[in-house]
Amino acid sequence: MSHFESPLREPLITGNKTWKKITDDIVVNTTGDIKPLWLIATLISAAVAAFGVFCIGWEVCYGIGTWGANKTVGWAWDITNFVWWIGIGHAGTLISAILLLFRQKWRTGVNRAAEAMTIFAVVCAGLFPVFHMGRVWDAFFIFPLPNTRGPLWQNFNSPLLWDVFAISTYFSVSLLFWYTGLVPDFGTIRDQAKPGSIRWKIYNVLSFGWVGEAKHWERWESLSLILAGLSTPLVLSVHTIVSFDFATSIVPGWHTTILPPYFVAGAIFSGFAMVLTLMLVARKVMNLEDYITIAHVESMNKILLLTGSMVGTAYLTELFVAWYSGSMYEQYAFANRALGPLAWSYWTMMFCNLIFPQFFWSKKLRRSIAFTFFTSIVVNIGMWFERFVIIVTSLYRDYLPSSWIDYRPTWVEVGIYVGTGGIFMTLFLLFSRFFPVVAIAEVKSILKISGDQARAEQWDEVKDDDVYKTLEK
Amino acid sequence: MSAKKLLVGIFDDDHTLIHAIEHIRHDGYKVGEVFTPFPVHGLEHALGLRPTKLHTAGFMFGATGTTFALSFITWVSTLSYPNNFGGKPFFSLPSWIPITFEMTVLFAAWGMTLSFYYLCKLYPGKQPKIVDPRTTDHLFSMTFDLDGKDEAYIEKLSSLLKAQGAIEVYIKEL
Incomplete structure (x- = not known):
């Protein structure tokens, strides 16, 4: 028998599935004719992405002067977007790595898509610092490559260089983790195709010739577990290091020790919001309601509530510490954020991140698809404003009042940002059409424990126990 | 490489599979390879595989x-x-x-x-030897090397597999 799990827990797979049915349900999304809705969405995304590429080209040709960044606001939209995208990526690693270590079975329904989202988000994030360099053809200077420019090396004490290593390691390790998970599922898709057909050949190349030998599975599980163990501290380190970019400077409003945990919580918060935005659409369009159930949505909403409250606590702590520090510059930075000319952005952030997720104390709202979707959008916006507040409102009023300056983004900056949204969506749509969106093998492995039939069986086993009788009432 | 003759036993349940492997190994038969659609816990113990390093x-x-x-x-x-x-x-x-x-x-x-x-000798472009394509879907298979084995052995092993809950037993050249 499979091990006992309380029948009071909600099933994670509904609709009386069998292993065969799981394969069919997931593989069907990669076969058949291309749906017009998908095609339209992909073309629009690709067009937006193309506009973004055009704006990047414009910036490369004419220089950073095409942006609104100026003498004190050197980091503006660009780094805001960088931190925003990196943060979004964090949910995928959290779901795939941390929830694997904690043996949370609900991760299996959403981990594949969330990991894909991580990779695409990091791709978008990486563009920003690279093109912020201006002379992008010299971008390789950030890597310690052997060179003939004298013995000229990077400053290994700089958080900006730490970031180079953190982001590139994060991207490549996430890619390995994601792809190794995909290999058995590509094997499944291949074996559903006609042997020798083009489709069979393509998926065979993607599957690396996977056939599911017992020894391979054993190694695969060991590898997944250790990659999860490595990714967990990695994901925490990445946003910690991103926060060091700010925290190790002496800019009022940035120079605080709370930044690393506050950034990590905020990253998970915004990432889960993006996972919800995408998955609520995907489960509907791709008929995955039996795999991404209301129970999954509720679990993610609980994380949203937790991390939202953590971020909110950090906002309030910052205010307190600014007052308590006795430093007039620190106090001014926060007073200016809350009451200055850009106060609207501060209060948008407060409302979206601290106040709005508190509705999730209500179970009814946590389980409402429409409300969850709306909240996920609100949180995405709120977290963008958080980075905008941290960056722009700390910089536009410098120590010296004669340097005070207003900041307005130009169409090039906005275009690059919108363009990364297009790149992200194009990649995600391609992924959802050609790759298994739900981890087939992993969902199969929990069917006997967390499927609805298993719950019914376990209920039959215990329904006569006194403790369950009282609960039933 | 010359074709290898294999006896294939197909199972439709992971617990039956593990019990069958334990029983068959206890009877002194050497299990060639086991294919499953997802990682089955306890399989490596049943097969007596060396823990991975x-x-x-x-x-x-x-x-x-x-x-x-x-x-x-x-x-x-x-x-x-x-x-x-x-x-x-x-x-x-x-x-x-x-x-x-x-x-x-x-x-x-x-x-x-x-x-x-x-x-695992997995790489893009590898031509896999697929014993039964259904084992990446919903079935489990167990193979036995038949090179140099006589009819009596095949018959005895086949009936043992069926007695242990195999839903299909067949011979395949690969």
């Missing part, structure tokens, strides 16, 4: 990454290109920890993953 390899790769990062940064910052950053010592270990950590993770992850594909 992949994690040890991971540790070694990680340690290599740590050593490489620390020694390289030390060489750059103290010998090749010593610079005065805010009056701090050339050898400033604490601020090198982030990069050392990232390099440890990078080496361990890549080293382990490449070792995994190397050990």
Whole structure:
């Protein structure tokens, strides 16, 4: 028998599935004719992405002067977007790595898509610092490559260089983790195709010739577990290091020790919001309601509530510490954020991140698809404003009042940002059409424990126990 | 490579499969290979597989990454290109920890993953020997090498497999 799990827990797979049915349900999304809705969405995304590429080209040709960044606001939209995208990526690693270590079975329904989202988000994030360099053809200077420019090396004490290593390691390790998970599922898709057909050949190349030998599975599980163990501290380190970019400077409003945990919580918060935005659409369009159930949505909403409250606590702590520090510059930075000319952005952030997720104390709202979707959008916006507040409102009023300056983004900056949204969506749509969106093998492995039939069986086993009788009432 | 003759037993349940393997191995038969659509826990014990040493390899790769990062940064910052950053010592270990950590993770992850594909002999473009395509879907299979075995052996093993709950037993040349 499979091990006992309380029948009071909600099933994670509904609709009386069998292993065969799981394969069919997931593989069907990669076969058949291309749906017009998908095609339209992909073309629009690709067009937006193309506009973004055009704006990047414009910036490369004419220089950073095409942006609104100026003498004190050197980091503006660009780094805001960088931190925003990196943060979004964090949910995928959290779901795939941390929830694997904690043996949370609900991760299996959403981990594949969330990991894909991580990779695409990091791709978008990486563009920003690279093109912020201006002379992008010299971008390789950030890597310690052997060179003939004298013995000229990077400053290994700089958080900006730490970031180079953190982001590139994060991207490549996430890619390995994601792809190794995909290999058995590509094997499944291949074996559903006609042997020798083009489709069979393509998926065979993607599957690396996977056939599911017992020894391979054993190694695969060991590898997944250790990659999860490595990714967990990695994901925490990445946003910690991103926060060091700010925290190790002496800019009022940035120079605080709370930044690393506050950034990590905020990253998970915004990432889960993006996972919800995408998955609520995907489960509907791709008929995955039996795999991404209301129970999954509720679990993610609980994380949203937790991390939202953590971020909110950090906002309030910052205010307190600014007052308590006795430093007039620190106090001014926060007073200016809350009451200055850009106060609207501060209060948008407060409302979206601290106040709005508190509705999730209500179970009814946590389980409402429409409300969850709306909240996920609100949180995405709120977290963008958080980075905008941290960056722009700390910089536009410098120590010296004669340097005070207003900041307005130009169409090039906005275009690059919108363009990364297009790149992200194009990649995600391609992924959802050609790759298994739900981890087939992993969902199969929990069917006997967390499927609805298993719950019914376990209920039959215990329904006569006194403790369950009282609960039933 | 010449074709290999295999006896294939197909099962439709993971628990039946594990019990069958235990029983058949107890009777002295050598199980060739087992194919499953998802990782089945307890299978490696039933088959008596040696626990994988992949994690040890991971540790070694990680340690290599740590050593490489620390020694390289030390060489750059103290010998090749010593610079005065805010009056701090050339050898400033604490601020090198982030990069050392990232390099440890990078080496361990890549080293382990490449070792995994190397050990399993999986690579893009490999032509797999698929015993039964349904084993990546919903069925489980067990194969036995029939080279040099007589009819009596095949018959005895077939009936044993069926008695242990195999839903299909057939011979396949691969």
